Amino acid sequence: MKKFLFFVLFTLFSFSSFSQITFDKGYITHQSGKTSEVFIRLDEMAGTPTKISYKISPNGEIKTADISTIKAFGIGETHRYIRHTVNIDRSPEDIKDLSRKRSAEFQEEVLFLRTLLSGENSLLYYKDKEQERFFIKKPDGEVEQLIYKKYSPEGKIIRTNNRFRQQLSDLLICEDISENILMKLNYNRANLMNIFQKYYECRGSEFQIHYATRKGELNLMVKAGVNFTNFGMKQDVYNIVEDFQYEIDPRIGLEIEYIFPMVNQKIAVYMEPSFSMYDAEKEIIIATSEAIPSNPNASGGYRALVNMKYHILDLPLGLRYYMYLDKANHSKMFVNAGASINLLFNSSEIIKSPGNERSDFDFNQTWLPTFFGGIGYRYNEKISVEVRYFPVRPLTDNGGYKLHQNHSFALVAGYTLF
Secondary structure (H helix, E strand, C coil), rough: HHHHHHHHHHHHHHHHHHHCCCEEEEEEEEEECCCEEEEECCCHHHHHHHHHEEEEECCCCEEEECCCEEEEEEECCCCEEEEEEEEEECCCHHHHCCECCCCCCEEEEEEEEEEEEEECCCCEEEEEEEEEEEEEECCCCCCCEECEEEEECCCCCCEEEEEHHHHHHHHCCCCCCCCCHHCCCCCCCCHHHHHHEEEEHCCCCCCCCCCCCCCCEEEEEEEEEEEECCEEEEEEEHHHHEECEEEEEEEEEEEEEECCCHHHCCCCEEEECCCEEEEEEEEEEEECCECCCCCCCCCCEEEEEEEEHHHHHEEEEEEEEEEEEEEEHHHHHEEEEEEEEEECCCCCCCEEECCCCCCCCCCCCCCEEEEEEEEEEEEEEEEEEEEEEEEECCEECCCCCEEECCCEEEEEEEEEEC
8 A cells, every 4th residue: 555655646746747847829039030929938937038948839849049049039918028238237136245336337248138018118127046137128229227236335334226216217207206206116026117107107108018917816625535544553562563454434625725926826825624534443452461472362461343433623734836737728736745733523432342342542632733745636727636645643642552543645636616
C-alpha cells in the first residue's frame, strides 16, 4: 500500500512538472515589420523578458525569438512589449551598495518595455530581479525614464531623488493635478497609472489601459471521497505491536478557497471541514505484566476481538499552488500542503470482546496538528480530484497502550458551487 501511494504521488508530481508550461495566443512583430499570430509562453514572475518561446500552432514546434530578431510581441490587450533603445539608470538599490551621487547614472540599452497605458503620453515599464523602472513615451516618440533613485552622499544617511515628480509636472499639465498631488506620488505601478488616467480624464483625451488588475477569487466547493487508513496499537508490555487492516471509508465535507490575485492567481489558501470515519475489528493479544513472550496464551495474557470506531471532524487549513495546463479550458494541476486539527466525536471508541466492554485504551482528544500534502487536477473551474497523503499521527498514550494512525491517504473529488 505504501509503495503504491508513493508511486502515485511521484507520477503525479512528474506529470505536473512536465505539463505546467503553457502557451497563450498572441503575436510577434518581426524585423521586417510583419506581424504574425503565434502562441507565446510568458512567465510574468521572471520580469521583463529578453527572449520568448513561441509556437506557430498550439501543437507546433517550440521556437525562440530574442530582442535582436523581433520588434514587439504581445498577448491580447494586457501584455504589450515593444523594443526601445533607452537610457536606463541601474544604480544599486541595496542599502549597503547605494550610490553617493544624487543624479541618475544612465547607460544606453536595448530593452523590451511593457506598455501599461497608451495615449498622447504613454506609460512604459521595465522589471528584472533587482529593479523596476518606469518610462514615459512622449508625443514625438522619445522614451525617457522617470527618475527615482536612493543614494547616500556620505555612506550614512539615505536620501531620495524624486525627479520623476517634476518630470510628470512638466508633461501632465492639467488643473486637476495639483503640486500637492504630485508631491505625494509614489514610484509604483498603481500610483503612476492613476495619475496618467487622471490626466487623460481631465483633458477628455483618449487613452487605453493595457494592464489588467487581477482580483482575488472566493470559491465554495462540496467535497466527497474515501480514506485509505489503518491504525496501529503498541502495548508497552513486551512491546507487542498490532496493526489493524487498511479500510476504505467515506469522507464528505465543504471547502472554502481564496485565490490571491498576485502571481498570476496561482496561490490560494483554503479550509475544508470534513467528516470521516474508520470502523474495523481484529483479534489481538491483550498482554499483562505476567505474560510470557514465548507463550502469549499464558495466564498473563489473552486474546480478544477488538472493534475500533474512529469518527472525526477534520479541520484542515492549507496552501495551494496552481500550475496551468490549458488556460482555454481552465485546466490546471495543483499541489497542497497544510495542517489539520481533528475533533473526535463521542461515538469514537474501542470495544473488546468477550464482555463487550470499553477498553482502557480509549481515544483521547488531542489538539496537536496533523501535517499533510496532496496533489490534484482541476478542470473548467468546476471539477477537481486530489490525492492527499497523511504521515503517522500519534493518537493516545495512556501509559500502557500507544495508539497511532499509520501512513494513510485520501482520494477526494470536488465540485465548485460558486
